[in-house]
Amino acid sequence: MTTSELAEPRTPRRREVIPEATVARLPLYLRALHTLADEGTQTVSSEALAEASGVNSAKLRKDLSQLGSYGTRGVGYDVTHLISQISRELGLSRRCSVVLVGVGNLGRALAGYGGFASRGLAIDALLDADRAMTGEQIAGMTVRHIDDLAQVVVPGSIGVIATPASAAQEVCDLLVGAGVTSILNFAPTVLNVPADVDLRKVDLSIELQILSFHEHRKSLA
Amino acid sequence: MTTSELAEPRTPRRREVIPEATVARLPLYLRALHTLADEGTQTVSSEALAEASGVNSAKLRKDLSQLGSYGTRGVGYDVTHLISQISRELGLSRRCSVVLVGVGNLGRALAGYGGFASRGLAIDALLDADRAMTGEQIAGMTVRHIDDLAQVVVPGSIGVIATPASAAQEVCDLLVGAGVTSILNFAPTVLNVPADVDLRKVDLSIELQILSFHEHRKSLA
DNA sequence: ACGCGCTTGTGAACGCGCGCACAAAGTCAG
DNA sequence: CTGACTTTGTGCGCGCGTTCACAAGCGCGT
Numbered sequence: 001m002t003t004s005e006l007a008e009p010r011t012p013r014r015r016e017v018i019p020e021a022t023v024a025r026l027p028l029y030l031r032a033l034h035t036l037a038d039e040g041t042q043t044v045s046s047e048a049l050a051e052a053s054g055v056n057s058a059k060l061r062k063d064l065s066q067l068g069s070y071g072t073r074g075v076g077y078d079v080t081h082l083i084s085q086i087s088r089e090l091g092l093s094r095r096c097s098v099v100l101v102g103v104g105n106l107g108r109a110l111a112g113y114g115g116f117a118s119r120g121l122a123i124d125a126l127l128d129a130d131r132a133m134t135g136e137q138i139a140g141m142t143v144r145h146i147d148d149l150a151q152v153v154v155p156g157s158i159g160v161i162a163t164p165a166s167a168a169q170e171v172c173d174l175l176v177g178a179g180v181t182s183i184l185n186f187a188p189t190v191l192n193v194p195a196d197v198d199l200r201k202v203d204l205s206i207e208l209q210i211l212s213f214h215e216h217r218k219s220l221a
Numbered sequence: 222m223t224t225s226e227l228a229e230p231r232t233p234r235r236r237e238v239i240p241e242a243t244v245a246r247l248p249l250y251l252r253a254l255h256t257l258a259d260e261g262t263q264t265v266s267s268e269a270l271a272e273a274s275g276v277n278s279a280k281l282r283k284d285l286s287q288l289g290s291y292g293t294r295g296v297g298y299d300v301t302h303l304i305s306q307i308s309r310e311l312g313l314s315r316r317c318s319v320v321l322v323g324v325g326n327l328g329r330a331l332a333g334y335g336g337f338a339s340r341g342l343a344i345d346a347l348l349d350a351d352r353a354m355t356g357e358q359i360a361g362m363t364v365r366h367i368d369d370l371a372q373v374v375v376p377g378s379i380g381v382i383a384t385p386a387s388a389a390q391e392v393c394d395l396l397v398g399a400g401v402t403s404i405l406n407f408a409p410t411v412l413n414v415p416a417d418v419d420l421r422k423v424d425l426s427i428e429l430q431i432l433s434f435h436e437h438r439k440s441l442a
Numbered sequence: 443a444c445g446c447g448c449t450t451g452t453g454a455a456c457g458c459g460c461g462c463a464c465a466a467a468g469t470c471a472g
Numbered sequence: 473c474t475g476a477c478t479t480t481g482t483g484c485g486c487g488c489g490t491t492c493a494c495a496a497g498c499g500c501g502t
Binding site for chain 1 (some may be wrong): 228244245247248249251252253273274280288310311312313317319326327330331333334336337340342373377379381402403404405409410411421423424425426427428429430432433434435436437438439440
């Protein structure tokens with residue numbers, strides 16, 4: 001054990017791998033921090049930030065400790081510094097390309113949603129398979145035909161599927177074919193992707209059904 | 222302990238309490254089952270249904286066993302029967318009232334989203350604080366002013382908040398005041414509700430940020 | 443300079459959920 | 473009627489995530 005007790009003795013930082021549950025909460029913290037920064041707050045305690053983020057304070061401290069120790073004991077966390085650390089970790093420092101496919105009701109809503117831009121995740125391109133849509137201006141962008149996909153995708157692009165369920169798999173395949181390795185699916189269908197592609201889904205109706213379950217439970221209690 | 226070893230010896234059914242993780246997957250199964258039913262399939266194995274739902278087959282069997290045993294060994298599950306069992310458990314049998322507040326981009330998309338109606342969860346009322354919107358027709362419904370809230374809420378109603386973040390807490394309080402005990406929040410903000418109110422949130426930008434993290438990770442690997 | 447009080451960072455215990463692997467149970471052919 | 477095959481239902485072990493509780497660390501007042 002004289003020379004190689006540890007695999008990487010030169011990197012004492014603990015952010016080898018960040019738990020998925022922590023990653024899912026970082027955006028919450030980031031949002032709360034931006035609000036605090038806008039109010040002029042310079043320092044925040046884990047207790048206060050946890051309250052503003054809607055989580056437990058011990059959990060928050062453990063989460064933040066995953067990306068290295070950026071707090072000062074007895075004082076708290078520096079708001080600005082923490083924002084930059086979390087942003088960097090999430091890859092929001094340099095702007096990330098987002099390509100949205102499907103400009104129906106939901107697609108338009110997503111295109112106009114301000115929440116993206118304020119986090120460095122503005123949508124760069126709008127695509128649709130319907131040529132009747134092509135050329136239309138939505139949220140300051142011109143809708144292009146899906147055939148132009150290869151021209152708008154750059155390495156590291158994130159694809160967003162907001163098409164009807166019937167077209168989702170086809171669009172998904174096109175995105176994968178164009179080199180996209182991260183896809184967010186809003187269509188209510190299960191998509192098949194290669195193992196190296198990250199796929200996340202948001203089904204608006206599922207959340208309502210879960211609420212329905214709990215409401216139903218209350219009514220028969 | 223001679224007379225009361227068990228709390229409820231008369232109810233052998235095992236659906237005392239259904240795990241939250243299972244509840245969250247029931248809508249997935251339901252969707253897959255509806256697709257199968259439309260194709261004319263009458264019976265389905267756990268393996269096939271799991272595949273169609275995008276989950277592990279053992280997990281699916283365990284989930285379904287939570288609501289009682291509705292499968293036949295050697296055969297599988299009866300599609301129609303399973304649909305009705307899951308629907309009943311989720312409280313979708315008798316139509317559930319949904320009140321949507323905020324008819325901006327996202328609100329309009331939700332109002333027109335077909336995924337709700339097909340699951341017995343049609344939106345019943347559209348409300349907005351902006352009187353300029355009042356009277357407008359969206360997806361076959363007339364937008365009413367938020368002041369009419371008490372007139373459209375019935376016991377068991379689910380409230381959906383699709384307003385800007387700045388108005389969300391105020392609208393939330395109004396909903397709670399009107400007797401709503403289940404709320405789905407799309408506004409990117411943390412809401413405070415009494416303990417007896419169920420609150421779920423969907424933040425569209427969080428999912429993108431999580432993808433951004435993974436994409437970022439890939440790029441520096 | 444020194445100790446007091448505040449806040450972070452984390453060790454440890456607990457509980458939940460996942461998935462394997464198998465026994466129980468039902469079907470179907472002969 | 474019997475035996476072989478199929479599929480369900482579940483016991484069990486494992487790993488992740490959450491939470492408590494406390495020691496370590498830092499600033500500030502005196």
